[in-house]
Amino acid sequence: DGGITQSPKYLFRKEGQNVTLSCEQNLNHDAMYWYRQDPGQGLRLIYYSQIVNDFQKGDIAEGYSVSREKKESFPLTVTSAQKNPTAFYLCASSLRRGSYNEQFFGPGTRLTVL
Amino acid sequence: AQKVTQAQTEISVVEKEDVTLDCVYETRDTTYYLFWYKQPPSGELVFLIRRNSFDEQNEISGRYSWNFQKSTSSFNFTITASQVVDSAVYFCALSEGDNAGGTSYGKLTFGQGTILTVHP
Numbered sequence: 001d002g003g004i005t006q007s008p009k010y011l012f013r014k015e016g017q018n019v020t021l022s023c024e025q026n027l028n029h030d031a032m033y034w035y036r037q038d039p040g041q042g043l044r045l046i047y048y049s050q051i052v053n054d055f056q057k058g059d060i061a062e063g064y065s066v067s068r069e070k071k072e073s074f075p076l077t078v079t080s081a082q083k084n085p086t087a088f089y090l091c092a093s094s095l096r097r098g099s100y101n102e103q104f105f106g107p108g109t110r111l112t113v114l
Numbered sequence: 115a116q117k118v119t120q121a122q123t124e125i126s127v128v129e130k131e132d133v134t135l136d137c138v139y140e141t142r143d144t145t146y147y148l149f150w151y152k153q154p155p156s157g158e159l160v161f162l163i164r165r166n167s168f169d170e171q172n173e174i175s176g177r178y179s180w181n182f183q184k185s186t187s188s189f190n191f192t193i194t195a196s197q198v199v200d201s202a203v204y205f206c207a208l209s210e211g212d213n214a215g216g217t218s219y220g221k222l223t224f225g226q227g228t229i230l231t232v233h234p
Binding site: 031040041042043044045048058088090092094097098100101102103104105106107108110 | 118123147149151156157158159160161164166205207209220221222224225226227
């Protein structure tokens with residue numbers, strides 16, 4: 001089945017540790033996105049990528065890093081510089097860049113910092 | 115800057131009631147797109163509808179209907195004869211149109227979401 005997979009579903013991290021969240025899609029989509037969701041808030045854009053080997057900062061990129069070495073993969077690293085990393089992280093993709101295209105979302109990763 | 119406001123934080127209804135979720139947006143663009151997404155307890159957002167700024171026709175899909183009014187910058191969502199399975203968080207989102215240089219990245223600005231609970 002075509003879709004977006006994120007792993008792990010739950011992730012626990014100690015303060016000061018970096019952690020990487022996986023996002024894979026087999027939809028042959030060009031664009032991929034990472035969002036953060038906090039309780040009672042909408043989704044906020046962390047990073048996005050329109051094409052392989054290219055990515056741009058979103059609204060809340062500080063403390064995060066990404067790579068886009070393959071079309072189907074867009075991993076997100078939460079670094080120790082992120083002051084409040086506990087949140088629900090959602091990865092999304094769309095067919096190509098552009099505002100017309102709806103985004104399809106993965107099941108999310110819930111990160112908790114202990 | 116674009117902004118989406120969903121004033122209703124939580125709505126609780128009894129099954130078979132009709133319910134309307136409000137969405138008000140702000141944008142300076144003349145070309146933009148509006149979306150509704152559903153987030154069930156599993157967490158994954160599900161795309162429901164897209165509407166572009168030049169199409170003000172209301173749309174109906176089964177028990178769902180959407181009312182887009184540019185004059186009031188609103189894009190409201192109505193569920194008719196609600197069911198327990200409709201319980202979820204619903205998000206309204208806005209994407210401004212591609213600029214002349216074609217460099218728009220399809221950024222979605224989300225509202226805060228409305229938690230809908232349908233009781234049996």
